[in-house]
Amino acid sequence: MTSSTEIVSKQDTIDYAARLGDDAIVIGHRLSEWVSKAPFVEEDIALGNVALDFLGHARMYYTYAAKLSNEQNGTNDITEDNFAYLRDERQFQNHLLHELHKGDFAYSTARQLLIDVYNKYFLEQLKNSSDETLAAIAVKAAKETKYHCRRSKDWTLRLGDGTSESHERMQLALNDIWGYSHELFEVDELEQRLVDAGIAVDCTLLKADWLKEVTAIIEEATLTVPDQDWVVSGGRQGYHTEHLGHLLTEMQFVHRSHPGAKW
Amino acid sequence: MAEYNKSEAELEAVFQQKIDSEQKIEPKDWMPAAYRKNLIRQMSQHAHSEIIGMQPEGNWITRAPSLRRKTVLLSKVQDEGGHGLYLYSATETLGIARSELIAALQSGQAKYASIFNYPAQTWGDMGAIGWLVDGAAIVNQVSLQRTSYGPYSRGMVRICKEESFHQRQGYVIMMELAKGTPAQKQMAQDSLNRFYWPSLMMFGPHDSESAHSAKSMKWKIKRETNDDLRQKFIDQTVPQIAYLGLEHPDKDLVWNEEKGQHDSGEIDWDEFYAVINGNGHSNRQRIQHHVKAHEEGAWVRDAMSAYQQKKLQRKVNAETAA
Ligand SMILES: [Fe+2]
Numbered sequence: 001m002t003s004s005t006e007i008v009s010k011q012d013t014i015d016y017a018a019r020l021g022d023d024a025i026v027i028g029h030r031l032s033e034w035v036s037k038a039p040f041v042e043e044d045i046a047l048g049n050v051a052l053d054f055l056g057h058a059r060m061y062y063t064y065a066a067k068l069s070n071e072q073n074g075t076n077d078i079t080e081d082n083f084a085y086l087r088d089e090r091q092f093q094n095h096l097l098h099e100l101h102k103g104d105f106a107y108s109t110a111r112q113l114l115i116d117v118y119n120k121y122f123l124e125q126l127k128n129s130s131d132e133t134l135a136a137i138a139v140k141a142a143k144e145t146k147y148h149c150r151r152s153k154d155w156t157l158r159l160g161d162g163t164s165e166s167h168e169r170m171q172l173a174l175n176d177i178w179g180y181s182h183e184l185f186e187v188d189e190l191e192q193r194l195v196d197a198g199i200a201v202d203c204t205l206l207k208a209d210w211l212k213e214v215t216a217i218i219e220e221a222t223l224t225v226p227d228q229d230w231v232v233s234g235g236r237q238g239y240h241t242e243h244l245g246h247l248l249t250e251m252q253f254v255h256r257s258h259p260g261a262k263w
Numbered sequence: 264m265a266e267y268n269k270s271e272a273e274l275e276a277v278f279q280q281k282i283d284s285e286q287k288i289e290p291k292d293w294m295p296a297a298y299r300k301n302l303i304r305q306m307s308q309h310a311h312s313e314i315i316g317m318q319p320e321g322n323w324i325t326r327a328p329s330l331r332r333k334t335v336l337l338s339k340v341q342d343e344g345g346h347g348l349y350l351y352s353a354t355e356t357l358g359i360a361r362s363e364l365i366a367a368l369q370s371g372q373a374k375y376a377s378i379f380n381y382p383a384q385t386w387g388d389m390g391a392i393g394w395l396v397d398g399a400a401i402v403n404q405v406s407l408q409r410t411s412y413g414p415y416s417r418g419m420v421r422i423c424k425e426e427s428f429h430q431r432q433g434y435v436i437m438m439e440l441a442k443g444t445p446a447q448k449q450m451a452q453d454s455l456n457r458f459y460w461p462s463l464m465m466f467g468p469h470d471s472e473s474a475h476s477a478k479s480m481k482w483k484i485k486r487e488t489n490d491d492l493r494q495k496f497i498d499q500t501v502p503q504i505a506y507l508g509l510e511h512p513d514k515d516l517v518w519n520e521e522k523g524q525h526d527s528g529e530i531d532w533d534e535f536y537a538v539i540n541g542n543g544h545s546n547r548q549r550i551q552h553h554v555k556a557h558e559e560g561a562w563v564r565d566a567m568s569a570y571q572q573k574k575l576q577r578k579v580n581a582e583t584a585a
């Protein structure tokens with residue numbers, strides 16, 4: 001890989017780290033909504049664990065974005081919290097799939113399957129990033145993602161091949177979210193510059209492996225891969241569904257009510 | 264052991280002698296029916312408290328004002344779920360199923376700590392709950408490490424290790440607020456004011472009023488009385504409040520040199536009984552929340568066992584075919 005610094009600006013890397021952080025914080029938030037509402041206590045704990053993992057990933061990405069921002073601006077007071085709490089809906093660049101509402105347990109399971117398998121392939125590539133910090137984050141996150149994938153697969157099998165009700169709910173969930181999966185594999189101009197510099201992952205290359213693995217699991221669960229004739233995208237450009245605004249309102253309310261306060 | 268040819272009175276004498284000599288009672292040991300019943304009541308109430316206690320704090324995970332605090336709070340609430348599970352298992356050693364315990368909680372037949380009927384309104388309440396509510400729980404649980412029933416005692420040892428982290432995270436929240444902006448300091452004081460007295464109530468009625476105390480002490484299910492434990496908590500909290508630079512909510516509190524402890528103002532027992540009897544802000548909400556999650560999870564649990572069944576059947580089929 002070529003040396004990157006002269007080809008891309010620091011701002012590009014900041015934006016990239018921030019959007020990876022956005023993905024992680026938003027799905028972590030959704031998962032954390034399950035705590036005390038899961039089908040049984042063991043699942044409250046397990047879902048909380050996965051939420052904690054994503055929260056941890058978000059903090060690593062945001063902390064890196066904050067460090068680069070401080071370097072760029074000659075400041076030292078930008079932190080991970082600036083990224084999570086002080087940006088508006090239009091500035092968040094997470095994939096739409098992550099922000100969709102919590103839904104029922106089938107909905108959360110189906111979404112998590114798509115995201116976890118995606119992360120598995122994504123992080124495998126990010127490990128090769130010429131940016132050492134991003135590569136190191138990928139190594140850490142990949143270990144947890146392995147466990148997430150196993151969990152999501154197990155639950156997909158249980159629900160898909162469980163009762164007729166659980167089967168129906170899973171199929172409905174897959175149908176409802178499938179159109180949001182395509183943007184996971186888009187690369188915009190920012191990411192293309194970073195791909196060329198060896199920093200970012202070329203997501204377009206992940207789709208074949210992802211689809212193969214997800215399809216195998218869905219079919220083993222006696223479910224059907226939905227028709228692929230609808231596509232929604234825009235998250236990376238800050239063009240969100242109505243779900244995100246409410247999520248951010250809740251997440252940011254206290255922090256923003258006390259400008260400059262420490263917690 | 265040839266317990267079958269001993270009379271009830273002989274068995275009870277052996278049992279009490281074990282207790283008097285500080286030996287633990289284990290699940291397979293003979294025990295009086297009332298001891299078993301008393302333990303099931305107390306342990307399941309404890310387990311339910313851990314589970315219901317996830318709600319007021321769980322209510323704030325999505326609103327935590329920094330990512331660090333969010334992480335810590337989420338881990339804390341996780342721990343409480345773990346405590347609940349651990350205590351349900353320990354209670355099951357007494358010959359009752361978790362499903363029965365949960366049914367008793369949902370029907371209102373079993374209780375949980377009344378403190379969780381108070382609403383968690385502000386971020387400051389996350390501080391006050393960790394610091395005072397977990398703090399009061401620790402005082403009680405440290406004492407229960409020496410309880411006579413083995414599985415309960417061992418459970419308390421394990422749980423106490425995590426509880427000190429819970430109290431610390433609450434106190435850290437309070438420290439940040441107390442040294443923060445005037446609005447933050449006000450938030451801390453307000454939470455302290457609302458949670459101080461209910462925390463004292465967590466130790467239960469005065470010893471003279473307590474229905475279960477005498478027998479529980481004789482059987483060493485309880486090791487210290489409600490009032491003694493409460494006094495410990497009152498005394499340990501005084502310097503903590505002072506360190507925060509907050510006002511003590513008890514205006515009648517004075518140091519009693521002779522006794523070497525604080526004399527304090529009287530608890531509003533009318534409030535205590537009113538909240539226990541359903542007049543708290545959140546009594547109905549807590550149970551309904553629990554019931555709703557349980558009912559909404561029914562199809563998931565059904566799917567799980569159906570899938571397990573199918574897997575088993577497939578294995579049998581494969582073996583018969585082979
Ligand atoms: Fe983890």
Ligand SMILES: [Fe+2]
Nearest residue numbers: 313342343346
């Ligand atoms: Fe606990």
Ligand SMILES: [Fe+2]
Nearest residue numbers: 343397426429
């Ligand atoms: Fe606790």
